[in-house]
Amino acid sequence: MSGLKRLLGVRDREFFDLFEAAGANAVRAAELLDRLVATYPDEAHLGGEIRDREHDGDRIAHEIIDRLNHTFVTPIDREDILALTSALDDIVDFTEEVADYLGLYRIEAPMLQASELTRVLLAATRQVAAAIPHIRSAKDIRAFTVETHRLENDGDRIVRGAIAALFERGIDPMFVIRWKDIFERLEDAIDSCERAANVLESIVIKNA
Amino acid sequence: MSGLKRLLGVRDREFFDLFEAAGANAVRAAELLDRLVATYPDEAHLGGEIRDREHDGDRIAHEIIDRLNHTFVTPIDREDILALTSALDDIVDFTEEVADYLGLYRIEAPMLQASELTRVLLAATRQVAAAIPHIRSAKDIRAFTVETHRLENDGDRIVRGAIAALFERGIDPMFVIRWKDIFERLEDAIDSCERAANVLESIVIKNA
Amino acid sequence: MSGLKRLLGVRDREFFDLFEAAGANAVRAAELLDRLVATYPDEAHLGGEIRDREHDGDRIAHEIIDRLNHTFVTPIDREDILALTSALDDIVDFTEEVADYLGLYRIEAPMLQASELTRVLLAATRQVAAAIPHIRSAKDIRAFTVETHRLENDGDRIVRGAIAALFERGIDPMFVIRWKDIFERLEDAIDSCERAANVLESIVIKNA
Numbered sequence: 255m256s257g258l259k260r261l262l263g264v265r266d267r268e269f270f271d272l273f274e275a276a277g278a279n280a281v282r283a284a285e286l287l288d289r290l291v292a293t294y295p296d297e298a299h300l301g302g303e304i305r306d307r308e309h310d311g312d313r314i315a316h317e318i319i320d321r322l323n324h325t326f327v328t329p330i331d332r333e334d335i336l337a338l339t340s341a342l343d344d345i346v347d348f349t350e351e352v353a354d355y356l357g358l359y360r361i362e363a364p365m366l367q368a369s370e371l372t373r374v375l376l377a378a379t380r381q382v383a384a385a386i387p388h389i390r391s392a393k394d395i396r397a398f399t400v401e402t403h404r405l406e407n408d409g410d411r412i413v414r415g416a417i418a419a420l421f422e423r424g425i426d427p428m429f430v431i432r433w434k435d436i437f438e439r440l441e442d443a444i445d446s447c448e449r450a451a452n453v454l455e456s457i458v459i460k461n462a
Numbered sequence: 463m464s465g466l467k468r469l470l471g472v473r474d475r476e477f478f479d480l481f482e483a484a485g486a487n488a489v490r491a492a493e494l495l496d497r498l499v500a501t502y503p504d505e506a507h508l509g510g511e512i513r514d515r516e517h518d519g520d521r522i523a524h525e526i527i528d529r530l531n532h533t534f535v536t537p538i539d540r541e542d543i544l545a546l547t548s549a550l551d552d553i554v555d556f557t558e559e560v561a562d563y564l565g566l567y568r569i570e571a572p573m574l575q576a577s578e579l580t581r582v583l584l585a586a587t588r589q590v591a592a593a594i595p596h597i598r599s600a601k602d603i604r605a606f607t608v609e610t611h612r613l614e615n616d617g618d619r620i621v622r623g624a625i626a627a628l629f630e631r632g633i634d635p636m637f638v639i640r641w642k643d644i645f646e647r648l649e650d651a652i653d654s655c656e657r658a659a660n661v662l663e664s665i666v667i668k669n670a
Numbered sequence: 671m672s673g674l675k676r677l678l679g680v681r682d683r684e685f686f687d688l689f690e691a692a693g694a695n696a697v698r699a700a701e702l703l704d705r706l707v708a709t710y711p712d713e714a715h716l717g718g719e720i721r722d723r724e725h726d727g728d729r730i731a732h733e734i735i736d737r738l739n740h741t742f743v744t745p746i747d748r749e750d751i752l753a754l755t756s757a758l759d760d761i762v763d764f765t766e767e768v769a770d771y772l773g774l775y776r777i778e779a780p781m782l783q784a785s786e787l788t789r790v791l792l793a794a795t796r797q798v799a800a801a802i803p804h805i806r807s808a809k810d811i812r813a814f815t816v817e818t819h820r821l822e823n824d825g826d827r828i829v830r831g832a833i834a835a836l837f838e839r840g841i842d843p844m845f846v847i848r849w850k851d852i853f854e855r856l857e858d859a860i861d862s863c864e865r866a867a868n869v870l871e872s873i874v875i876k877n878a
Binding site for chain 2: 418421
């Protein structure tokens with residue numbers, strides 16, 4: 255193996271390692287949010303741990319972009335590297351925003367649908383994280399993306415039901431403002447999982 | 463004509479056909495929303511037909527991306543294909559969201575400005591759909607894009623007037639929450655038409 | 671110097687000139703908003719001047735895209751030109767939206783945090799505008815981007831405090847709806863500065 259080839263090989267592995275780290279970090283953030291919501295407000299300190307995951311995610315994204323800027327030949331298309339980095343970063347950002355809103359909005363007890371949605375988000379991040387290692391060998395990941403889409407549809411249905419419930423009661427506008435925001439952010443986090451899955455599928459197809 | 467050239471020719475036509483299908487689908491969705499709002503709530507069943515258009519739009523977008531991933535040489539720049547696909551998909555997504563909100567938010571009678579905006583949206587989707595066939599031959603489409611910008615300005619003016627009206631009354635916060643969301647989504651749909659028109663103009667200029 | 675080279679040189683300068691014009695325009699818009707908010711409602715006419723900046727920004731962005739579509743070889747990557755144009759345009763768009771909301775939402779007296787945020791936004795636009803000329807020679811701009819990130823963190827902290835204050839009072843939902851929107855738009859404007867700074871850093875690193 256030539257020196258150049260070996261160098262490229264190292265660079266390749268580093269991109270893949272960083273994506274896997276970002277995926278694992280997203281799963282960890284989703285686990286923490288799921289537990290924060292399920293036990294709220296008993297384990298409110300978990301909010302700080304989710305913020306740490308958000309900072310870790312930023313660091314990983316920054317390192318990927320930095321490497322990309324210094325790398326001439328990349329193992330996968332530059333635009334796919336950027337799109338995947340951005341989607342994985344968004345998952346954790348939105349997850350952290352949900353945790354943050356619980357405190358900022360002085361939520362006393364989470365609505366039932368919030369727990370259902372954190373469970374969907376956790377399942378979707380696990381699908382994404384499980385699919386990432388397969389892009390090294392461009393292995394078929396359709397099972398993961400199909401399941402992510404199914405989860406996104408599930409999340410969509412739950413959010414619609416939750417919003418409808420808010421407007422049915424429709425008594426307290428402050429309640430509606432708070433929860434509409436939280437549900438929309440949970441939906442954004444789950445959508446980001448779907449976006450990540452779509453990029454992963456593109457990468458695999460192009461390199462198959 | 464060589465086999466390769468003919469193959470490329472077929473691929474080209476298929477991309478163009480798919481964009482035209484997406485444009486026609488956006489017009490159909492906008493027509494249905496315009497009628498749904500104008501007759502609301504008498505023809506509430508049209509919401510289901512708009513949802514079907516949204517699914518069709520998803521299918522078309524998916525087919526374009528899939529072809530793009532399997533195609534090495536594309537008739538127009540890859541990033542333009544992606545940007546146009548995304549803009550056309552967004553038009554229908556936002557259109558469907560508006561229809562959805564009418565039910566979810568338990569709207570009883572649409573505000574007058576909602577009808578004005580669905581008419582603007584319909585006119586804008588027609589401009590976009592009429593411009594799409596011209597990218598095959600890179601013909602000048604400025605007349606369509608100028609008219610789309612004019613419509614977007616119109617829409618903007620109507621939304622601003624509608625929001626001002628909401629805050630003038632300012633009696634019922636639940637009313638404001640509902641309608642602000644609906645007007646913003648209508649504006650997003652019209653903005654997506656302008657975005658599609660801008661990409662179409664870029665494509666034509668680059669290939670002129 | 672060959673004719674082609676000279677031609678490219680002219681084109682290069684024109685892209686850089688346009689970016690500097692966009693940066694200066696963003697600073698001017700932020701100055702006007704800062705004064706509008708600090709004196710509100712005494713100098714409400716400044717809203718019109720901010721709208722003029724928004725139109726100027728649109729014109730500059732349009733000229734950049736137009737040149738890009740007509741240029742085969744660009745001094746910096748096409749996607750970076752697009753990303754920088756879009757980030758600079760967004761700064762002014764969000765700045766104008768904030769000015770607009772003050773009137774539309776019939777604000778009587780700005781909350782204290784609004785002034786704090788317009789000061790942060792002004793400082794951030796100045797960092798971005800000061801960094802732009804350095805991309806001509808790919809000079810190190812880390813000092814500017816580090817300061818922009820610091821300002822973005824500052825802005826984030828102020829917005830969180832402001833939102834928390836809104837929900838603590840929590841008396842008048844209409845007050846919450848208005849100010850939540852204004853704070854979020856100010857945050858979007860500051861985030862766009864950070865996005866611009868990130869693209870500038872990418873450009874410099876790639877061309878160093």
